Amino acid sequence: MGGDDAPDVVVKGALAAISCEYEIVLVGDKERLESMLGSHLHAPGIRVVHASQVIGMDETPSTALEKKKDSSLLVAARLVKQGEAHALVSAGNTGALMAGALLTIGRTSGIRRPAIAVTWPTAADGSDGRTDQVLVLDCGANAECKPEYLVQFGHMGSVYVERVMRRRNPRVGLLNIGGEAGKGNTFVNTTYPLLEKAGLNFIGNVEPQLMMRGDVDVVVTDGFVGNSILKTGEAVAEMILNMIRAGVKQSWRAKIGAWLMKPVFMQLKSKVDPAAYGGALLLGLKVPVVKAHGRSNAVAISNAIRVAARAVSEGVVGHIAQSLQSATAREKEGGDVDAARSPQA
């Protein structure tokens, strides 16, 4: 029931994502959902579970979760908790989704803070070792971060990119305002050495330009900076597309030009419109949780469902736990070696 055009696009997206490999459980107003399903009502691979309430996009997460125990979000989260579902997809209120999933489903063991990971389009097309999408985390779950959180974000992002986006040995970068080591503030300078010895394919500091060129697969940053750059990027893209639209309306010449250029604009839109290319992942929870953009269309919803299903079948959550365990073991071993070397020990 969450998202700007719910439940309409959600149902359409779900129908497009029906597969024999998983079952889709639509959670929300049973009557509405069933009437929208129409002839697909008894189709295999999709079913409806009733929830009487909806959390609005602008509601304060804590209050909404407190008051709306029968919201589609919490009913769905409880299905996951009870083992009746293995992943959660929502186009609704991000804060409520994060808080609801955290409270109901809980964190992956060893994870200190879950993070919001967002796939960003880059200027590259995916050839020559450059990636067409980079995963940035945290994009807003933790406004305040400790350096160790960013190391965990690196592990979570790496596993996700390797398993779901199918890229081997993902390059992990630390968002910074300069390329060389030592640039930036105390926070990134404390984080840098921790990432170096985390057992990741850490490539050092990355500036936004480098990230947008596709020279890195995973970018870690604190939730304040991540959210700020995400919203700035979206706002700039929207401004440019709106300026083109407004310019086109001003003359017949431009209108004809725009018609001729339609294929170019469609391609551009599919790349930079967040409603089209998808959404965010809440990583660090006990199951994969996918947050589709609030303005998602049906294609974005069906993509979100497929991403969630792939994360389950690839065992992303288990691999994240494993990756953290090996890192901790390696660190401990390294510590022991250091201790043995030290004359004081």
Place this chain on the structure above:
Amino acid sequence: MGGDDAPDVVVKGALAAISCEYEIVLVGDKERLESMLGSHLHAPGIRVVHASQVIGMDETPSTALEKKKDSSLLVAARLVKQGEAHALVSAGNTGALMAGALLTIGRTSGIRRPAIAVTWPTAADGSDGRTDQVLVLDCGANAECKPEYLVQFGHMGSVYVERVMRRRNPRVGLLNIGGEAGKGNTFVNTTYPLLEKAGLNFIGNVEPQLMMRGDVDVVVTDGFVGNSILKTGEAVAEMILNMIRAGVKQSWRAKIGAWLMKPVFMQLKSKVDPAAYGGALLLGLKVPVVKAHGRSNAVAISNAIRVAARAVSEGVVGHIAQSLQSATAREKEGGDVDAARSPQA
């Protein structure tokens, strides 16, 4: 001599900016500059001062300033220091300009940290109370900030917008990842109440979307976040324009379309291309220092010169010092009142 196309575009820009209201002093390789000036060599309003060295765009500021005492940057800064010039304009290395100006010219009295202020284009056209350009600071001079610095940034930005951009009672916003008070991290939450009582037209937290809509005149943030969003915005804009260019090359249909849409694209470029719309200001120094974009064209250079001249004639530096003084006085008065009210006092 600084900037990607120096001294060529710098000389062209200077020639275009010649005015009877100020004199332009070109600092650099005398022979080259004089031959480029050609017939304008003895024109009134422009003259050349020799400097034998150039600081490159990628040189480390501290080392470059140490080694190149006769660089165009330091020679120009010394002219200012000696009172032979009243403002400094450069398209060169930003870090070296900031450090060189700070060391040679020094800070405005009372200013704790100078800041890099950048004018951003917004989606608005300047009508209906919405501004077509918003001033964001700090965009990278201080990777680490204290809350009090941001209050000073608010004063500096307000004075500049009021005096040079000629907007009355500028609205000042605090960049945050949520609109309501209390959102964000400890740093912004400590800064918020200080801005409230700073005697500014403080409108509260602003998210990047709101900023890009033109609903605020001055946005304050720490240099890490400011630089990150600036570079992200530039990278996203560049990516979109490059994607359009690449798409156009792919078919005759699109090529004709692009030709018909040329006026729209020209308008777009003039708004979002940093090489065209201008540059940054280093605020908080004893004279106005304008940093034109490294990729500036001649128009951008002449705009930068005019901005510097206007900042001098409007007495921006003096007004900044005054604004800080009144704020300090107001604070002290407020403190005295509080102290008088307190039973402990």
